[in-house]
Amino acid sequence: ETGVTQTPRHLVMGMTNKKSLKCEQHLGHNAMYWYKQSAKKPLELMFVYNFKEQTENNSVPSRFSPECPNSSHLFLHLHTLQPEDSALYLCASSQVAQEGSNEQFFGPGTRLTVL
Amino acid sequence: AQKITQTQPGMFVQEKEAVTLDCTYDTSDPSYGLFWYKQPSSGEMIFLIYQGSYDQQNATEGRYSLNFQKARKSANLVISASQLGDSAMYFCAMREPFYNTDKLIFGTGTRLQVFP
Numbered sequence: 001e002t003g004v005t006q007t008p009r010h011l012v013m014g015m016t017n018k019k020s021l022k023c024e025q026h027l028g029h030n031a032m033y034w035y036k037q038s039a040k041k042p043l044e045l046m047f048v049y050n051f052k053e054q055t056e057n058n059s060v061p062s063r064f065s066p067e068c069p070n071s072s073h074l075f076l077h078l079h080t081l082q083p084e085d086s087a088l089y090l091c092a093s094s095q096v097a098q099e100g101s102n103e104q105f106f107g108p109g110t111r112l113t114v115l
Numbered sequence: 116a117q118k119i120t121q122t123q124p125g126m127f128v129q130e131k132e133a134v135t136l137d138c139t140y141d142t143s144d145p146s147y148g149l150f151w152y153k154q155p156s157s158g159e160m161i162f163l164i165y166q167g168s169y170d171q172q173n174a175t176e177g178r179y180s181l182n183f184q185k186a187r188k189s190a191n192l193v194i195s196a197s198q199l200g201d202s203a204m205y206f207c208a209m210r211e212p213f214y215n216t217d218k219l220i221f222g223t224g225t226r227l228q229v230f231p
Binding site (some may be wrong): 029042048056108 | 119148150152156157158159160161162165167208210217218219220221222223224
């Protein structure tokens, strides 16, 4: 595997279900991100982990719970979601440094549908 | 507050022609980075090009170039010799200053369609 991978690619769940999204990066980066992409809205940053420490939580509802066990893996645990949470969830990673572009590399995303 | 504006929801261009996708930004910080990403229908965001606020020259990467006009706070993407495979959503993004994090703020995107 290369780059950033995400599983599953598609997920349909009921509002009472509990599921988890998984992201893995094979780039040796030190930061990982979760984004939400809803129709006709800009990408919304949800969480940032730098060196496994959560450095950002953009007022995300508690029904979304991130976990970063090491610098290569990132999870997003989902429970009691709402239909408006249906979206494409993108994971990204980057090498945070003082200089340079430090571009974020994205995974293919998980298309989530909440019924 | 920092903000990215993409005013073109959709653009059409004929194959082999050049196209410019507009992006304006707003920030009060002198240090920032600007990015363009491509998102095909598959969903993955693909990094195209980067421009640092202190870079003296416009960035170029193959057929992509960034027309950086700092005084106007614009960072337009120019795609030369368009190809059918260029059809996708294009997002402009700005990075907040480096404070142990690389937060990106994205615009709403422009859908580019290349026709034969």
